[in-house]
Amino acid sequence: MPSPLPEPSTADVPSETLLVTLTGKDRPGVTSTVLATLARGGVDVLDVEQIVLRRRLVLGLLVTAPRDVPRMHEALNQAAGDLGMQVEISQGTGDNRSRGEGRVHVSVIGAPLTAEALGAITGRIADSGANIDRIERMARYPVTAIDLHVSGSAPERLRVALAAEAARQGVDVAVQPANLLRRGMRLIVMDVDSTLIQGEVIEMIAAHAGCEAEVAAVTEAAMRGEIDFEESLRQRVAQLEGVEVAALDSVYENIRLAPGARTMVRTLKRLGYRFAIVSGGFTQITDRLAADLGIDFARANELEIADGRLTGRIVGPVVDRAGKADALRQFADEVGIPVEAVIAIGDGANDLDMLSAAGLGIAFNAKPAVRAAAKVAVNVPYLDTIIYLLGISREEVEAADAAHGFVTPSPLV
DSSP states (O other), X not given: OOOOOOOOOGGGSOSEEEEEEEEEEOOTTHHHHHHHHHHTTXXXXXXXXXXXXXXXXXXXXXXXXXXXXXXXXXXXXXXXXXHTOEEEEEEEESOOOOOSSOOXXXXXXXXXXXXXXXXXXXXXXXXXXXXXXEEEEEEOSSSEEXXXXXXXXXXXXXXXXXXXXXXXXXXXXXXXXXXXXXXXXXXXXXXXXXXXXXXXXXXXXXXXXTXXXXXXXXXXXXXXXXXXXXXXXXXXXXXXXXXXXXXXXXXXXXXXXXXXXXXXXXXXXXXXXXXXXXXXXXXXXXXXXXXXXXXXXXXXXXXXXXXXXXXXXXXXXXXXXXXXXXXXXXXXXXXXXXXXXXXXXXXXXXXXXXXXXXXXXXXXXXXXXXXXXXXXEEOSSOTTHHXXXXXXOHHHHHHHHHHTTOOOOSSOO
C-alpha cells in the first residue's frame, strides 16, 4: 500500500515571487500569450485573477521567480507591447494567502448602488480590521448586487458594524460565513402574505364580506406585534362568516406573486434546493400555491366551511409564531438537514421565531422590528435577490433559463 502524501505546509511555498499585472483593451489570446511567456522562464503559477470591465482587461498573475529575473522582465515587456497593453512587474516574497480566520461574504445590494454607499461600506470593513480579498458583481439589473470576499473579522462583529452604515446609506448588506453551507443543498422556508405574494389573502377575502378596512387594521397591528397573532386571526376570520366558498377561487385568481418569486424557485430547485411555505393564512390558498410553484411542503390554517360558506372559524390549532418555527424544524428533519442549512424568509412579527431558528433568517421588506431582529434584511421588492446572497449571479440564472428553453423576462419574474 503506497504511503500517504504529506500535508502541504507554508515551507513548500517558494519565498521569491513575481506579481505580473497587465491592463488594456481585452481581446482573445492575452492570457495565453502571457502564460506562454512565463512558461519560457519555467515558473509555477501560484495565483491568478482576471476581470473585464467594458472590454478593459485587468490580469494579475502571481508566479514563482525565474532564475533570470531581468530576462523575464524584458520578455514580459515585449509581450505586453505586442498586445498593446501595459504591464507592471513587482518582485517580492510569499504566496497570496488570505487571512486564515474570519472569512465571510459581504453582499451589498442597492437600487441604485452609489459610489458613496459602497465606499462607506468598504470603509467600515477596513475600520473593523478586515481585508477585502476579492470583489464580484452578482447582478446589475434590476438591482446592483456586489459580493465582497472578506477575511480577518468574525461574522457577528462585522454584521453589527455594517448594519448601521447600511441603514444610513439606504442599501442592503448581508454578512455570511464563508463555509460549505453556502454551496450545499438547502431548504428555503417562506412566509406567504406580503412575502411570496403581494398583499394579504385575508384582506382579499374580507373585500368579499365588505369588511376589508376593519380586517386590514387588525392585520397591521398583528404584524407589528401589537396584538397576539392567534387572537387577531380569530377576530378577523370571524368577520368572514357567510362568505361563499366560490370567493376563494376569485381570490386565488387575483393573487400576484412577488417579483422574482418564480425565478428564485425555478433556479434553486435546479440546484436541488427544497422549498416550504409556512403561513398564518389558509390552506385553501397555500395548497394551490404550492402545487403551482412546485413547493415541497406547506403548512397553514384551514378555514371551516359549511353549506358552501365560511363559518368564521378555524379548523384545528392555529399556525402562529411558534407554530411557524416548529414547522421549519419538522421540514428540516424530513429533508434530513440541520437547521443551520435552512433559509427562512418573512416580513412580520409572527415570523420572528422562524427567522431566528434558521441558519439564515431574511427579513424581506419587513416591519422595522423584524428588520432589526433578523440576521439579514432585504428591502428591494425582488424576491430573486435572495439568489445573489447564495453566490449565484444573474448571468448564471439567465444562462440556465436559456439552456432550458425559457426566455427570462426583464426584470425577472
